[in-house]
Amino acid sequence: MELLKLAALDADDLAVISAHLQDAVLRAGDLAYLPRERRFALVARRFDWTAPDGAPPRRRLTGLHFDRVMAVRCRGIPRETPDAAMELLAITFEPGEAPSGTATLVFAGGGAIRLELECIEAGMRDLGPVWGAESRPVHPIPLDAA
Template sequence: MSDATFEDGAEKPLRLKALDGEDLGVLSGLIQDAIFPATEIKWDRTARRFAILLNRFRWEDAPKAEARNRTYERVQSVIVIEDAMAVQSQGVDPRDKDMVLSILSVSFDKGTDGGGYVELTLAGDGAIRVQVEALEVILKDVTRPYGAPSKAKPEHDA
């Protein structure tokens, strides 16, 4: 049996779960450059569930788009953080209907007894920190892919 590759998921919706830091690193790469309005951030204290509906760049499809000279794609996805006990943010106002945010990375700062903090680093010095009892993060594509409005692949300075 071999490890999965980006190409394995290129034509199918992603449905992934991270239960450790290594898994979360994979999810972080897949949602890098995802954009979302601040109004799509939801925290259900009773259910202990934090979620964001985001527009994810399809990194797993980018090599095919380049090889076939076709438009890059995005897809609406939801990222869900289970066992969320507390949420803190910096530079984020979930009531601001005009605020659009972009995810740079997601990491886990391990605490004691399996708990810790899931940290979403956002462009423009923003951040969201979710205290969790245990690490369980789910990424699920919820729509069909669509052509990236910018028609460009996100670029980053080295």
Template sequence: MSDDARFEDGREAPLNLGALDADDLGVISSLVQDAVFPITEMTWQAGQRRFALLLNRFRWEDDGRDRHGPERVRSLLVVDNVLRVSSQGIDRGDRDVILSLLSVAYEAGRDGAGHVLLTLAGDGAIKLSVEALEVTLKDVTRPYAAPSKRTPDHGD
């Protein structure tokens, strides 16, 4: 018998959200704050112009933490229309590194183009040059008890 939580316990459904503008992306950013992922779970499919992360996302939207404690869920964060990917402060050669996502933002350019900026803990960042903003966030597993048994704290 597993002690993992189920969406049904909280009468919640898995997230499946899309963002086509900066305001929508702000909602997704708040939901992926403090998500962690191994560097090996980051991929750019240049032919499909798609960048994807498989995240262990903290469930900020969960109102049932008092019943079952803090939870995480595996989620896919996908950015489409990606023309170029660059990064700073990330050792892509270290296959054992775990990254922590702090925020996702959009910097508009000309004619609908712009940059999606993924800010990471420890001064790392990933910059995605996009032809148009199109981001999706989808939960792909059921929730599980957060290994730390704590809610992330930013000291504010």
């Protein structure tokens, strides 16, 4: 079993991490902001988009962290319900005065977490366990997008 380990130091690197975490599921209790360490971290169950062709769909336990976090703002995140399930759709980055900017974790249902960053310094690492997924995530394409 090969474990994926990625680092992000710029917006392009962060886009790669976002692609690997698309459709990851997590619980609200899997999120942590550590202001003294200026770190935001989460543990998710990511869909393994790199599984070999013909292999059954699977998920992996994965950790993600951002360092040099100056502030965190949440919208639509059920923090009072730690077992609430959430689906991560994407991580975006909006540059500010270089090298700072804002990373946004976008969740299904309209939830979002905005991280004000001194600079991009993030890492994603598979933590080991792999298990079969019930199905492959599907994203219907709207008719007006063609």
